[in-house]
Amino acid sequence: MREHGPEATTAELRRALLFSEDAGEMLLDIATLHRLAPLTATEARDTVRGPALWRYLDSLGEPVDADPRSPYEKLMLDLLHDDIALPVASAPSGPVVAQSMLIGGTARPGEGASGGLTVFLSSLADALVRREDVGRVVTVVLAPEPTTVTVTQKTGSDHWTVHVPVDSPVALTQQDMALHRAGITWWLTRLLPRCGLTPDVVHVRYSDDGSLAVADAARLLGAKLVFTVTPDPHRHLAERHLEDARDLTAMRFDLHRVRAADHLVERADQVITIGGRQDEVLRHFPQLTPAALEALEEGVAPSPAAVERSLVRELFAPAALPRLDASAEGLPVLLNVGRLHPMKQQPLLVRAWLEAGLHEETALVLIGGSSTDRTPDEQAVLDEVLDLARSAPSARGRLAVLPAWSNDDVRRLQHELAATTTGAPHVYACSSAKEEFGIAVLEAMDAGLLAVGPQRGGLHCYVDHGRNGFLVDTSNARSLGEGLADVVHRGAATADVAAAGQRTVRERFDIDAVAEPFAALYNRLSG
Known part of the structure; x- marks a missing residue:
């Protein structure tokens, strides 16, 4: 759209939507993502069914009336019809920061895809909200099942967790995330303002479609974007396929993650590195300069109190x-x-x-x-x-x-x-x-x-x-x-x-x- 402008892009989307038989949902989600209106509401209803249509109609301000085919669709329609009771945060005392943790969960690090980043984000959020110069932290995670949406506040703290539902009965892997990118973006742009949690800054840390979804939401909500860049996936791609390029599925996915990382670097208002990794990052991201990078270290919270049992x-x-x-x-x-x-x-x-x-x-x-x-x-x-x-x-x-x-x-x-x-x-x-x-x-x-x-x-x-x-x-x-x-x-x-x-x-x-x-x-x- 940057190259051809919104008018030409809208016209091309309209032509493709009216004459394509296979890509209607994806093209309509692209239109929704960029706030374009290639079809009227009536034309859209005649062209596409289900969540992609509802997201598009919602972006046009049109009512959505449909019969859900799954618990996820019912949940989506309930939100559109204001039938979900959600908490509303009070006005923040300072900047609101949102951080995403879509791979793994926050309950038990070491389980599934949850690891050290889970621990760090939790302790960082708690440390930030203890400060007078940060108003609120919102941690975005994926809900464990597609039947509920929850927004919770940590007791005694202005740290909130938003559980975004996805249309999947099992936890998503990075490979699955592309199928749910439009849905994640829509839920965030709907839930965060509804709950008084609209962020000023959004921070993403993975090179994948989940981070791209959160970055899309940041743009639509008018928030600044921070991206933590690492040498992977570029380094991983080079090492994994240097001598053996027979696994084309793995290669395509690694290339896709490289593309995601490059997009996030391009979109971010600030790119940061972990600790002292600038030299290696610059080798893999020639579009960056040392002046464009800021190195920040991670850390750990004080140890918890001891318990009586051994x-x-x-x-x-x-x-x-x-x-x-x-x-x-x-x-x-x-x-x-x-x-x-x-x-x-x-x-x-x-x-x-x-x-x-x-x-x-x-x-x-x-x-x-x-x-x-x-x-x-x-x-x-x-x-x-x-x-x-x-x-x-x-x-x-x-x-x-x-x-x-x-x-x-x-x-x-x-x-x-x-x-x-x-x-x-x-x-x-x-x-x-x-x-x-x-x-x-x-x-x-x-x-x-x-x-x-x-x-x-x-x-x-x-x-x-x-x-x-x-x-x-x-x-x-x-x-x-x-x-x-x-x-x-x-x-x-x-x-x-x-x-x-x-x-x-x-x-x-x-x-x-x-x-x-x-x-x-x-x-x-x-x-």
């Missing part, structure tokens, strides 16, 4: 999945927490632990994944871990595999482990192929565990190898096992390294300090 003892409680037994009592623990996903490489960690003989002198604890209704990725990773466990009877009782815990309980476990150290510190073993920043690593360091993580990715922004943690090659089992064994065999000599890691987090990554530059950015854009 979380360490729960690692020994009998269960269907492997747990520790008496033979693991008193051994150094290698702890790994996070979603079960190929990029996190939990099977590689188990293999490295076994092949390096570390099962003879340490216990390995994996926490992550859904307890039921696992995603295909979760099930595949879990199956591989269990196969490895069954192949090594000598390691029985030295490996514990637990489903995701709440973030508070994970952090309590880490502190309890750190408090039981009698010589060599317990180890947080991050086996990921890479980490963009590594919130879980920061939390483990904050507790006093010794952090060991991948050389690739963002950990080098705060882990100084041998001084406050260790960086190892996680590209294969042999190098990972050798790196872990080297750290474990240093024994009590690494206690000072763990202590230095704890100081690094507490001096540099406290969430209130981290929130300050975010607040300054949001205020600058909203002003």
Whole structure:
């Protein structure tokens, strides 16, 4: 539309809509997205049915009268007919910031697609609303089912969560998101103003159609857009298909994410990077300049209060999945927490632990994944871990595999482990192929565990190898096992390294300090 103008674009959309048999819904949603009116209401009703038509009619200010064919359609019609009771926020005291978390949820990090970003966004929102220069934070997530829409306020806080319904019985993957982009945008442009939550600034962090949907809503609502850019997906595309280009489906999706990232960079009023990643980002985004980037670090909230029960003892409680037994009592623990996903490489960690003989002198604890209704990725990773466990009877009782815990309980476990150290510190073993920043690593360091993580990715922004943690090659089992064994065999000599890691987090990554530059950015854009 920028090249040909709204009139020519409207005329072309009209021609395509009146004479195309297959793309009517998509073309009408394009018209809705750009507030164009290629068809009259009567023509639109004669051309398209269902939600795409209703979104278009709504944009024209026309009434919508239809019979729903699904719970999702009924929910949509209920909103159009003002039949849903929704809360209305009071006038904010300052700028309103919206942030999106459409991949995974906010309830239990490590379950499904939820991970460290979930934890960071929750703690960042709480830190921002404690400040006098930020009025409100709205976190946008996807509803767990297509039958309800909820807007909730955190008790005692001006942090709101908007649960956007999508027409899907299961949680969306990034590959699915394109099918729901128009719907997500429509719900946001309807729900946020209706609830008094219209944002001044919107911040997106994934290179996918979900972020594009939120960015579309930001434009329609008149909000400024912030995008956190990372070297992926460009780096991933180059590495994954450099020597093997046979998986065309995967290649097309990776190219689509590259296109999404480039669009978001182009649209954003401010592009930021995580920590010190500017050089790598600039290599993949030549349209950016150093002056156009702002580097902001992530951080962690203070640890939750301790509880009376022992979380360490729960690692020994009998269960269907492997747990520790008496033979693991008193051994150094290698702890790994996070979603079960190929990029996190939990099977590689188990293999490295076994092949390096570390099962003879340490216990390995994996926490992550859904307890039921696992995603295909979760099930595949879990199956591989269990196969490895069954192949090594000598390691029985030295490996514990637990489903995701709440973030508070994970952090309590880490502190309890750190408090039981009698010589060599317990180890947080991050086996990921890479980490963009590594919130879980920061939390483990904050507790006093010794952090060991991948050389690739963002950990080098705060882990100084041998001084406050260790960086190892996680590209294969042999190098990972050798790196872990080297750290474990240093024994009590690494206690000072763990202590230095704890100081690094507490001096540099406290969430209130981290929130300050975010607040300054949001205020600058909203002003």
